[in-house]
Amino acid sequence: QVHLVESGGGLVQAGGSLRLSCAASGRTFSYHAMGWFRQAPGKEREFVAAISRGGDTTVYEDSVKGRFSISRDNAKNTVYLQMNSLKPEDTAVYYCAADFLAAPTRRELAYDNWGQGTQVTVSS
Numbered sequence: 001q002v003h004l005v006e007s008g009g010g011l012v013q014a015g016g017s018l019r020l021s022c023a024a025s026g027r028t029f030s031y032h033a034m035g036w037f038r039q040a041p042g043k044e045r046e047f048v049a050a051i052s053r054g055g056d057t058t059v060y061e062d063s064v065k066g067r068f069s070i071s072r073d074n075a076k077n078t079v080y081l082q083m084n085s086l087k088p089e090d091t092a093v094y095y096c097a098a099d100f101l102a103a104p105t106r107r108e109l110a111y112d113n114w115g116q117g118t119q120v121t122v123s124s
Contacts, residue, residue: 002026002098002113009094009118012086016122020081022096022115029077030054033099035111036070036081038092038120045095049081050104059104064090086122093117 008020022034035050049070050059058070069082079096097111 004115006115006118030074033104034079040092047106
């Protein structure tokens with residue numbers, strides 16, 4: 001098991017930036033591919049980005065390509081989501097998730113452990 005805690009959410013104006021962090025503890029962090037998902041009010045949770053165990057492979061949902069960047073620091077047991085050029089439609093609760101000994105994937109059911117989420121609100 002790996003315990004995940006997100007931070008860095010908040011209120012930002014459209015066009016602004018935020019950096020989310022997800023700190024992991026428990027099972028060795030570098031054994032996990034990591035993903036970010038989000039859930040807007042009244043909508044299903046959706047994939048945002050994922051990164052491989054070593055950080056050399058990334059996957060993005062189309063609507064965030066070129067605006068969001070996922071990265072990780074295995075020495076700090078942390079995965080990040082840098083979000084630039086934010087839009088009101090990016091408003092959601094953002095979750096990080098860990099997938100043990102796997103390649104990065106957009107499949108939600110592949111992820112074994114989830115954080116509690118952090119709220120991101122983008123005002124127009």
